[in-house]
Amino acid sequence: MHGLMQDWPLLTHRIIDHAASFHGTREIVSRSVEGPIVRHTYSELNAGARKMASALSGLGIKKGDIIGTMAWNGYRHMELWYGAMGLGAVVHTLNPRLFPEQLVYIINHAEDGYFFLDLTFVPILEGIQDRLKTVKGFIIMTDEAHMPDTSLRNAQCYETLKAGGDDGFQWPEFDEKTAAGMCYTSGTTGNPKGVLYSHKSNVLHALSSSSADALALSSVETILPVVPMFHANSWALVFAGPMTGASLVMPGAAMDGPSIYELLDTEKVTLTAAVPTVWQMLLMHLEETGKTLPHLKRVVIGGAACPPSMMDIFEDKYDVEVIHAWGMTEMSPLGSLCTRKGGLEDMPDKAWRAIQRKQGRPPFSIEMKIVDDAGEELPWDGKSFGHLLVRGPCVSSAYFKGEGGDILDKDGWFDTGDVSTIDEHGYMEITDRSKDVIKSGGEWISSIELENLAVGHRDVIEAAVIGVAHPKWDERPLLIIVRKEGSKVSREDLLEFLDGQIAKWWMPDDVVFVDEIPHTATGKIQKTALREQFADYRLPSADAAE
Numbered sequence: 001m002h003g004l005m006q007d008w009p010l011l012t013h014r015i016i017d018h019a020a021s022f023h024g025t026r027e028i029v030s031r032s033v034e035g036p037i038v039r040h041t042y043s044e045l046n047a048g049a050r051k052m053a054s055a056l057s058g059l060g061i062k063k064g065d066i067i068g069t070m071a072w073n074g075y076r077h078m079e080l081w082y083g084a085m086g087l088g089a090v091v092h093t094l095n096p097r098l099f100p101e102q103l104v105y106i107i108n109h110a111e112d113g114y115f116f117l118d119l120t121f122v123p124i125l126e127g128i129q130d131r132l133k134t135v136k137g138f139i140i141m142t143d144e145a146h147m148p149d150t151s152l153r154n155a156q157c158y159e160t161l162k163a164g165g166d167d168g169f170q171w172p173e174f175d176e177k178t179a180a181g182m183c184y185t186s187g188t189t190g191n192p193k194g195v196l197y198s199h200k201s202n203v204l205h206a207l208s209s210s211s212a213d214a215l216a217l218s219s220v221e222t223i224l225p226v227v228p229m230f231h232a233n234s235w236a237l238v239f240a241g242p243m244t245g246a247s248l249v250m251p252g253a254a255m256d257g258p259s260i261y262e263l264l265d266t267e268k269v270t271l272t273a274a275v276p277t278v279w280q281m282l283l284m285h286l287e288e289t290g291k292t293l294p295h296l297k298r299v300v301i302g303g304a305a306c307p308p309s310m311m312d313i314f315e316d317k318y319d320v321e322v323i324h325a326w327g328m329t330e331m332s333p334l335g336s337l338c339t340r341k342g343g344l345e346d347m348p349d350k351a352w353r354a355i356q357r358k359q360g361r362p363p364f365s366i367e368m369k370i371v372d373d374a375g376e377e378l379p380w381d382g383k384s385f386g387h388l389l390v391r392g393p394c395v396s397s398a399y400f401k402g403e404g405g406d407i408l409d410k411d412g413w414f415d416t417g418d419v420s421t422i423d424e425h426g427y428m429e430i431t432d433r434s435k436d437v438i439k440s441g442g443e444w445i446s447s448i449e450l451e452n453l454a455v456g457h458r459d460v461i462e463a464a465v466i467g468v469a470h471p472k473w474d475e476r477p478l479l480i481i482v483r484k485e486g487s488k489v490s491r492e493d494l495l496e497f498l499d500g501q502i503a504k505w506w507m508p509d510d511v512v513f514v515d516e517i518p519h520t521a522t523g524k525i526q527k528t529a530l531r532e533q534f535a536d537y538r539l540p541s542a543d544a545a546e
């Protein structure tokens with residue numbers, strides 16, 4: 001027997017309908033690519049998205065068609081995003097930091113029909129347009145006054161296209177399982193693979209991410225998603241913001257410390273989210289200028305491990321609560337968040353801080369377990385570590401066009417490729433990507449833990465640890481350091497700093513200093529590039545062992 005409740009498909013445009021009805025005057029404040037700060041309301045977003053949907057239909061875009069976007073976080077990107085999804089089309093966001101070859105592969109593989117881009121990216125698309133097989137035309141996300149002189153084929157102005165649309169456009173109704181968005185994974189091995197979100201998965205993910213034990217979003221918040229819309233749905237915030245009636249502040253192209261600080265301050269932002277490298281730039285700016293963060297209450301740090309030293313500075317110096325979060329493009333993306341749970345209220349702050357450093361626990365809709373190499377489940381004791389598997393309605397079941405084959409085991413679990421522990425309270429801690437763990441004498445050394453400790457040294461800007469071949473131990477850790485400008489910190493200083501903080505056999509065998517550590521397009525340390533760079537590196541201990 002079925003229940004007798006209404007069939008109300010979970011479609012993403014319902015989010016902005018709700019926002020317009022109940023939070024119509026709440027704002028989306030954007031640093032525009034043209035320069036000025038522009039302000040819109042959720043009522044305007046709803047009308048604009050309808051107008052855009054109507055204009056897109058005029059171009060011949062229909063349900064199931066894929067459009068590409070290369071755009072910063074800003075009002076027009078949101079308007080297009082909701083308009084296209086509301087029509088049943090799929091919004092495929094591209095990361096402008098990818099190499100041209102990767103962009104060509106991804107756009108052709110996704111078969112993007114029309115391509116929407118911010119002014120910033122005209123040169124990138126001009127450079128590759130001849131190799132794009134399916135793109136019929138390019139829509140430049142600006143007004144007539146700012147239209148560039150461009151060789152892009154069938155180039156059109158976004159505002160002119162929109163002006164021809166109808167803001168009374170009626171959203172069509174369709175199945176909630178319909179594809180809504182697409183994002184290619186960073187693809188550290190092989191070609192990038194397409195993750196295809198549905199309306200239902202996006203709505204459910206926004207609901208579970210906003211819940212009180214997760215991001216605890218509400219209409220009193222002002223949220224600055226520094227994390228881009230092209231990095232896995234800006235971690236739910238572009239859906240969860242309007243869903244809860246929170247105001248959004250969109251940073252556009254400027255993600256440097258002073259620009260982010262300006263928005264945090266002038267717009268009185270209460271919650272913000274980004275990868276650790278962004279926060280490193282902000283903290284440096286605060287240190288240089290002596291500025292403080294009087295309005296900011298919470299900062300979400302994820303995408304890569306948040307170093308404990310960064311957490312301590314936000315919490316102790318600036319009185320900003322850190323929410324350490326973990327996730328993946330394949331998980332929509334939030335998988336776990338580290339917030340204090342019932343039963344731990346009386347835990348002394350110091351003990352809680354030790355847990356807060358972990359990547360946290362999942363909100364409802366995500367199942368999680370750790371297994372050994374044979375697939376046997378491991379205990380939740382905070383010590384046993386193994387492959388982290390997840391399952392749920394916002395986790396990928398396959399990649400676009402079946403790339404990579406079956407990605408689930410027979411019980412529907414997806415292997416995240418991460419190695420982690422889970423403690424008795426259910427808090428998960430990532431020890432490494434499985435490809436990055438250092439295997440020394442049959443035991444595993446966590447590169448993340450060594451990096452976290454090393455960046456705690458006051459002269460270190462960034463640290464990476466990789467395994468380097470060793471005749472006796474298989475692999476031993478090599479610590480790679482970017483020093484603060486002018487610092488003379490030495491190999492011996494750093495090893496002495498680590499001494500006592502780690503087991504003796506975890507001690508890096510050597511330390512090298514570099515000007516820069518390579519990053520992936522989403523701001524993670526690019527271990528593959530470092531391993532190539534140091535492929536022939538001979539550790540002093542290797543000589544001694546032979």
Ligand code: AMP
Binds near residue numbers: 185303327328432
């Ligand atoms: P992506 O799909 O590009 O966002 O990459 C997902 C991967 O980033 C995860 O599988 C982790 O390896 C890594 N990652 C994300 N968040 C964290 C975190 N808080 N700590 C450590 N690694 C993380």
